[in-house]
């Protein structure tokens with residue numbers, strides 16, 4: 001017997017990327033729960049980087065498409081905290 005379980009053959013990058021528009025159209029955040037897609041994502045650095053980019057873009061687009069979510073004080077606080085925790089932004093202040 002072979003070690004092939006339910007997957008007859010691994011997805012190619014083209015097949016994987018064919019599924020991406022559906023993923024990002026359905027939920028809007030590109031959440032992947034298809035085992036075949038996850039398997040490819042796990043083994044392919046190229047596609048995992050692509051998905052990361054798409055998820056980032058989808059996230060940004062979602063914020064743009066939802067004007068009801070006005071930037072609250074809480075959001076700005078988080079941004080400021082994010083900047084403060086990034087050491088590259090602290091260099092100027094700590095310059096000797």
Ligand SMILES: [Zn+2]
Nearest residue numbers: 013044046047
């Ligand atoms: Zn791939």
